[in-house]
Amino acid sequence: MMQFRNIVRGGALAALAIGLAAASPASAEEIEISNYGVGTNGMPYAVALGAGYFDEVGLDITGIRTSPGGAPTIRNLLAGDLAYGEAGLTAALAAIRGGADIKIIGTTANTVAEIGWVVMPDSPIKTIEDMKGAKLGYTNPNSTTQALALMLIKAAGLTPEEVETISTGGFGPGLAALEHGQLDVAPIVEPIFSNNPGKYRLLTWAPDALPPLVDVLAITTDRAIAQRPDFLKKMMLARQKAVQLMTENPAEAAKHVAGPYKMSPEVAEKVISQLQRPTGPDNVRYWGEGALYLPSMKNLADAQILLGVDYSDINWDEIVDDSFMPEDQKGLYDK
Structure with a gap:
């Protein structure tokens, strides 16, 4: 990803991105996840596909493709090729500061636990x-x-x-x-x-x-918000179901992760359990269910000062939209 999360993994794990080509919500579609099969951020989508959660919420997702990083995702979002993506916070902030119509619609990874x-x-x-x-x-x-x-x-x-x-x-x-x-x-x-x-x-x-530092966020554009709100809600709901399974039954979730990530179910279960281990005074888990965990977002933005970038002027209310989250995840910015 750009800057801070472009950062994370020095080009290997960069910002996790999912993308969906703009099409009718009823159409069969593939989603495209940056570093899918390598980056841990994308594991919930393997679970959502393997466990049938996309089908449950009414999405016909036929497959998941990989892409080289978060920067291409943001470019594709802005070009109109994608309705939904994941990107690092500072990549999104840099694009927004540059005038892009990107909105943050959920926190998908609350820490850099990986x-x-x-x-x-x-x-x-x-x-x-x-x-x-x-x-x-x-x-x-x-x-x-x-x-x-x-x-x-x-x-x-x-x-x-x-x-x-x-x-x-x-x-x-x-x-x-x-x-x-x-x-x-x-x-x-x-x-x-x-x-x-x-x-x-x-x-x-x-x-x-270290304190919680947001890993990646779910992002979209004003255009997608206007044209595909139902799709965005279903994506967030399917992902929430996957994260809940990963938290409650890592062994079962690992069965769906093992193949795409080319690891044994035993290793996949170990990784999932390690990353979902609550950490810090607030018992924060790596994969969030969507709620915008503001402390981890602020911590990462503040950490950018170490690299000479000042985001202290951010107006969070202007760049986030929680209307596509599952109902129990809305309005949890400060928790």
Whole structure:
């Protein structure tokens, strides 16, 4: 995604995007999810398809295609090719600030729980406080992982001068650098961590060290709001059903995730359970059911200051629309 979440995953996991070609709500359609089959943000849509939730709400979704990132999703939304998408908050804010008619219609991931930091098993670094003098990796300049690295240093009670931060160009190269001794601490994402048991030692998951930071949001355009409100409501409802299954029965949800994400049901269940573990003082879960969790949105917007971008002038009421959420998710901005 652009900037902050363009950020997250340095081009590998960037902002999760779903798109739907503009067509009659009764028509068979495919949805297009950025990094589908790789990025954890897209897992609820695999569950919605596999468990039949799209059918239950009256949507004829025949398949899910992948796309390379959130930036193309926003471009397609604005070009009229998509009615619904997921994108990182700062990508959406940058587009809105530039005059785009984008509206945020739900929070789909309330935290960056899929991101953590690892060391090699024999590393003397046992806690984040031990990072003084260490080499800490991040994916790309002006990325989410760069901002998170700076936040992690602060959370450890250290200063930026006490930890050397190094751009590696992606999560994979960062882990390779860690293995070859060029880094002491590297960021990692699920499901890479769970797919490589014992290879790295977890230092911390992001939500255990940092405040909630919104991962991705459901977005649409004023045009889609006017032309396809029923479709938007059904998409949000089908996704909510999927998230509820993932929270209440990870093993069952994992059956629908395993195939598209090329992992065993056991690993898929582990990833789902890990990400849906409530974290922080507010017991926030990774996948939200749609409610706009304002604290995590504000935290991420504020974190952009670390990268030289100031969003303190945001008028949230002007850029959000909760009318397409399931009834029990409306108006929950501050909870």
